[in-house]
C-alpha cells in the first residue's frame with residue numbers, strides 16, 4: 172500500500188479541471204502519484220493528464236464517453252486493485268457522489284466527502300477536514316496509517332498543478348456492467364445552461380431583488396458588463412432562475428476575479444460557494460448583513476437604485492445594449 176491514486180473525472184472525453192487540483196493535493200501528501208481516468212479515446216485523454224508530479228496514468232477504455240456511474244465504479248475498483256494506494260483522491264462532484272461511497276464500502280476504504288483540507292498527523296496518518304452541520308463546525312477525521320482512504324475533495328480549494336510531466340501510460344481493463352433494463356442513451360445540455368465556474372466576473376442576486384420581474388435588470392447589467400449571473404438559493408427555489416445559477420453549498424463553487432452580491436445576506440451556505448473570490452463587492456440595505464464581513468467593498472444601499480446607476484454608466488461606457 173503506497174502512493175496516491177488520483178481519479179480524474181472526464182466529461183465527454185475531456186479531463187475535468189478538477190483533476191489538476193487533485194494532483195496538487197496529492198503532491199502535498201507526498202509519495203508516487205498515479206492518475207486514473209476513464210475515456211473512449213484513452214490516448215487523447217491521457218495526453219491531457221500530463222500534470223507535474225504524476226508518475227503514471229492508468230487509463231480504462233470505455234465503450235463511449237457517455238457518463239456511466241456503474242462503469243466508472245468498476246474502473247475505479249480495477250485501478251485500486253492495480254495501485255493499492257494509500258489514498259484515493261476524487262473531486263466532490265455530482266458524478267463521483269454517484270459511485271464513490273459504494274466503491275469505498277466494497278473495497279473497505281475509509282471515506283470522507285467535501286474535504287476542504289488535508290494534512291498528515293504526527294504519526295504520518297492522513298487527516299481530512301470537512302465541514303459538518305451546514306458548515307458551522309469543521310470535523311477533523313484521522314485515517315489509520317494501515318487502512319487506505321477514499322476522499323472526495325471540494326473543488327477550487329487547491330490550485331491547479333502545472334502541466335509538463337510525461338507520465339507512463341498503462342491501460343487497465345474493467346468489466347462492462349451487465350446489461351440493464353433501462354439504458355442511458357445520451358446527455359443533452361439544458362438550453363441556455365450556464366457554467367459560472369468559468370466566469371471571471373459574477374453579478375449575483377439574492378432574495379433582496381424582491382420579485383422575479385426585477386431579475387431581468389440585473390441580467391441585463393451582467394450582460395453589459397460581460398459577467399455571469401449568479402443567485403442565492405431562495406431565488407432558485409422560487410423558480411426565478413434555473414438551478415445552474417445557484418452559488419453555494421448546494422450550488423456551484425466559484426472563484427471569480429470579481430463577485431458582486433446584490434441583496435444577499437451572506438448566509439454561511441452561500442459564502443461556502445463564493446468566499447474565495449478575489450474581490451467581493453456587496454450591496455445591501457442592512458448594515459449588519461453578514462455579507463459585509465467577507466466583502467472587500469460594501470455599499471449600504473438599495474440594489475434597485477444601484478442597478479439604475481450601473482445601467483446608465485454601462486450605457487455611457489459604450490457597451491453594447
Ligand SMILES: Cc1cc2nc3c(=O)[nH]c(=O)nc-3n(C[C@H](O)[C@H](O)[C@H](O)COP(=O)(O)OP(=O)(O)OC[C@H]3O[C@@H](n4cnc5c(N)ncnc54)[C@H](O)[C@@H]3O)c2cc1C
Pocket residue numbers: 305376377378379380402403404405406417418419420421422433434435436437438439440441444454455456457460472473474475
Ligand atoms: C443545507 C442547506 C444548504 C443551502 N445551500 C445554499 C446554497 O447553496 N446557496 C445559497 O445561497 N443558500 C443556501 N442555503 C440557504 C441559506 O441558508 C440562506 O437561506 C440563503 O443563502 C439566503 O439567501 P439570500 O441572502 O438571498 O436571502 P436573505 O437571507 O433573505 O437575504 C436577503 C437580503 O437582501 C437584503 N435586501 C432586501 N431588500 C433589499 C434592497 N432593496 N436592496 C438591498 N438589499 C436588500 C436584506 O437586507 C437581506 O440581507 C442553504 C441552506 C441549507 C439549510
